Amino acid sequence: MPREGKLKKDLGLFPVVLFDLAYMVPLTIFTTYGIVEQTTRGMLASAYVVTLVTMLFTAYSYGRMAKVYPYAGTAYTYSQKSLNSHIGFLTGWVLLLDYLFLPMLNYMLIGVYLSAEFPSTPGWLWTVLAILCVTLLNVRGIKVVTSANFLLILFQTLFLVLFISFSIKGVLAGKGAGEVITTMPFFNSDGSISTVFSGAAILALSFLGFDAVTTLSEETIDAQKTIPKAIFLVTIIGGGMFVIVAYFGQIVHPDYLSYSDPESAGLEIMGTIGGGFLKAFFLTAYIGGCLASATSSHASVSRLLYSMGRDSIFPKKVFGHISLKYNTPTFSIIAVSIVALSALLFSVEVVSSFISFGALTAFTLVHLSVISHFYIKHKRRSIKGSIFYLVIPLIGTGLCIWLWTSLSKLTFAVGVSWLVIGIIYLTVLTKGFKEKPPELSDSEAV
Numbered sequence: 001m002p003r004e005g006k007l008k009k010d011l012g013l014f015p016v017v018l019f020d021l022a023y024m025v026p027l028t029i030f031t032t033y034g035i036v037e038q039t040t041r042g043m044l045a046s047a048y049v050v051t052l053v054t055m056l057f058t059a060y061s062y063g064r065m066a067k068v069y070p071y072a073g074t075a076y077t078y079s080q081k082s083l084n085s086h087i088g089f090l091t092g093w094v095l096l097l098d099y100l101f102l103p104m105l106n107y108m109l110i111g112v113y114l115s116a117e118f119p120s121t122p123g124w125l126w127t128v129l130a131i132l133c134v135t136l137l138n139v140r141g142i143k144v145v146t147s148a149n150f151l152l153i154l155f156q157t158l159f160l161v162l163f164i165s166f167s168i169k170g171v172l173a174g175k176g177a178g179e180v181i182t183t184m185p186f187f188n189s190d191g192s193i194s195t196v197f198s199g200a201a202i203l204a205l206s207f208l209g210f211d212a213v214t215t216l217s218e219e220t221i222d223a224q225k226t227i228p229k230a231i232f233l234v235t236i237i238g239g240g241m242f243v244i245v246a247y248f249g250q251i252v253h254p255d256y257l258s259y260s261d262p263e264s265a266g267l268e269i270m271g272t273i274g275g276g277f278l279k280a281f282f283l284t285a286y287i288g289g290c291l292a293s294a295t296s297s298h299a300s301v302s303r304l305l306y307s308m309g310r311d312s313i314f315p316k317k318v319f320g321h322i323s324l325k326y327n328t329p330t331f332s333i334i335a336v337s338i339v340a341l342s343a344l345l346f347s348v349e350v351v352s353s354f355i356s357f358g359a360l361t362a363f364t365l366v367h368l369s370v371i372s373h374f375y376i377k378h379k380r381r382s383i384k385g386s387i388f389y390l391v392i393p394l395i396g397t398g399l400c401i402w403l404w405t406s407l408s409k410l411t412f413a414v415g416v417s418w419l420v421i422g423i424i425y426l427t428v429l430t431k432g433f434k435e436k437p438p439e440l441s442d443s444e445a446v
Contacts, residue, residue: 011220013230018153019296020210020234027156027289028206029242030282031109033249034265037256040199042184043191047199052239054200054403055207057396058363059235061370062390063228067137070223075362075369077305082369082377086426089437091365092308093422097358097415098208099301102258103336104343105351106294107131110287110345117283124344134295135337138302139323140332153292159285160245162278163270167248170273176252185250201406205352206242208359210235298336305332311431313437356407357415364400367393 011019037044065078075095080088110130115123171180211229212272220226250256252273258263266286268280306329309319323330343351374380374389381390432435 011226013226013233016220016226016230017233017237019299020230021153021238022208024207024234024238024293025356027159027282028293029245030266030286032202033246033269034203034256034259034262036199036202037250037265038259038262039202040195041191042188042250042254042256043186043196043280044199044250045185045243046187046191046196046201048206048239048242048246049186050196050200051203051207052235052243052401054204055210055235055239056232057392057399058366059210059231061367061393061396063231064370064374065366066227066231067224070220070227072309075366076304078369082373083365083371085436086430086433087365089313089426089429090419090422091362092304092313093425094358094361094419095304096301097418098362099297099304099358100336101351101354102208102297102338103134103294103301104340104346105355106290106297107340108346108351110290110294113283113287113290127343128341130291131296131337131340134298135333137295138299138333139326139328145169153278155288156285156292159281160241162274162281163245164248166273166278167252167353170252175273177250177254182250182251184254185247189216195306198406201403203242204360204403205356207235207238208355210238298333298340302332302336303324305329305335312435354414354418359412359419360400360407363417364397364404367397367400371388388401 002199033044036047040047065082069077069081076088076092079091107127107130111123111125111127114126167176168180171177177184249269253265253269259268261268266282267279271284276279305314305319306322308314309316309321309329309332312320314320318331319329319335321329321331370393371390377386380386382390426437427433
């Protein structure tokens with residue numbers, strides 16, 4: 001029998017936090033900046049605060065489950081162990097919509113932005129080069145990925161510092177709101193609670209990926225303590241960055257109706273306060289962010305596939321394989337790269353729909369897993385237990401369902417279609433639900 005490698009525990013809190021911040025991409029705020037600023041009628045910062053609160057509830061539930069099941073399968077493992085093996089399978093299946101298509105979205109954006117800047121080079125070439133680069137980084141190992149992400153996050157952080165500095169300088173020079181300290185980005189007469197909540201539903205996309213840190217559980221030192229801390233730190237740091245950038249963007253450019261193209265509002269803001277220099281820096285940092293997110297999300301989904309392959313849900317010889325040389329799920333990484341090539345065929349709208357449906361489904365099921373594991377199975381029903389293991393996850397479930405109601409019809413059509421395919425596959429796998437799907441035992445995971 002051929003020997004298999006195993007995932008190596010060598011990650012501490014700092015590299016794990018960096019990994020997930022790269023997954024979220026601090027500059028992702030500029031992807032929907034102008035659109036959501038108009039939706040909220042100039043209260044973008046408030047919308048980010050609402051979304052941050054929502055995500056903190058979800059981060060709480062992920063942290064609770066990560067302590068109990070410090071394995072690589074994330075929501076798939078949590079629902080499998082706490083709810084039902086069939087539900088666990090479908091959770092993993094739907095979660096693939098989030099994890100499998102997020103790297104694809106980043107590859108698409110790299111092609112779009114670079115082909116716009118260098119029109120003589122076709123976008124597909126940039127996309128393919130990015131896929132090859134990220135694949136090689138992931139095959140070499142998670143330590144290489146986190147080192148690369150450190151440099152990319154450092155570059156984005158440098159840009160954010162420059163952006164804030166240019167914003168303050170511009171406002172003091174009489175541009176925008178004319179004052180640095182103001183409540184205008186949070187409260188104004190044009191906006192309302194309903195516009196803020198409508199914007200917050202869209203901004204949930206900015207936080208997708210904070211849960212990806214759980215896929216590194218089997219490569220993290222003392223995962224039961226490190227992973228929950230990392231989840232909260234990433235959510236708070238990422239959300240804080242979004243709120244700060246939204247605040248300074250709005251005080252330097254308060255007229256949310258004046259953008260020539262809301263989809264490229266970031267470039268207009270950079271041109272207003274920093275001219276060609278800041279625009280060029282922004283484009284470079286944005287592409288770097290897409291690479292960082294693609295690298296991290298590629299690593300995450302390969303580990304989800306590995307977890308499902310190890311369970312024999314997918315062919316074990318392929319997806320359950322770990323390279324002896326690099327201690328990485330090499331075949332799963334390559335499989336993700338092959339799927340990512342389909343980015344050349346899809347639109348950003350369709351891929352975004354896949355991601356939204358998959359992520360919100362997983363978030364909801366993680367909340368329900370907390371209730372099932374702690375409140376129902378282990379009877380943690382004291383006043384404290386009822387608050388921690390029933391009330392808080394129920395609030396989180398309600399918030400996720402509320403965000404669901406703001407998704408488009410296209411999103412539901414794509415998501416439900418994918419779910420139906422998963423049910424058909426599960427039916428075949430379990431011989432008409434007469435058998436349980438293959439399940440990871442605790443001894444195999446550790």
